[in-house]
Amino acid sequence: MEHRIALSRSIAAPPSAVWRVLTDIDDAARTLNGVTGIERLDATGYEVGTRWRETRVMFGKSAAEEMRVAEVEPERRTIVTAESGGTTYRTVFELAPRADGTELSVEFSGATDSPGLFTRIMTPVFGPLAMRATSKALQCDLDDIATAAERTTL
Structure with a gap:
């Protein structure tokens, strides 16, 4: 079971920034x-x-997840x-x-190899809500990155 979100944002700053x-x-x-x-x-x-370890508030609750850099192509691409x-x-x-400037794209995916019965039942019910919240969080991240990068090039 896999879900994907893809978004992008134009940023008025060079890729290096x-x-x-x-x-x-x-x-x-x-x-x-x-x-x-x-x-x-x-x-x-x-x-x-x-x-x-990155802590965010999602659905009113604080959650921390361990993040790892899996791939790096400086100023072109990274995977976390x-x-x-x-x-x-x-x-x-x-x-x-x-x-x-730069077009910054993000693709977020989540995959569960062997979802249990509870996950298979609840995903159709709560999945769309989680996807909307994640999409909104990613768009906010893109906007925040743009603001910071554009500020450094003024």
């Missing part, structure tokens, strides 16, 4: 309004294997993964240069 904001884990709680806390689980930097409750989450960010 967008990349700096996107990969600045230590400032994520200040940059992204939806993130309430960041706890690094390894050294500084941003490379394959980098891990951190997380696992929770038997579901693997994958977030792909892609940066495309444009004449007026």
Whole structure:
């Protein structure tokens, strides 16, 4: 069982500025309004294997997930993964240069290999609500990244 969300946002800043904001884990709680806390689980930097715990408020509850960088192509693409409750989450960010800045795209997916009976029953009921909330959170993240990247190029 897999679900996907794909969004994009034009940003009036070069890919280098967008990349700096996107990969600045230590400032994520200040940059992204939806993130309430960041706890690094390894050294500084941003490379394959980098891990951190990210706390967000979803549906009125605070939830922390361990995130891991799975792929890095500087200023072009990065993939971040997380696992929770038997579901693997994958977030792909892609940066495309444009004449007026950068197109930042995000594709979020969640896959459960062997969903139990409860999950199979409840997904049709609550799945659309969760997808809308996740889509809204991702759009807010794109907007926050744009604001921060555009501010650094003024």
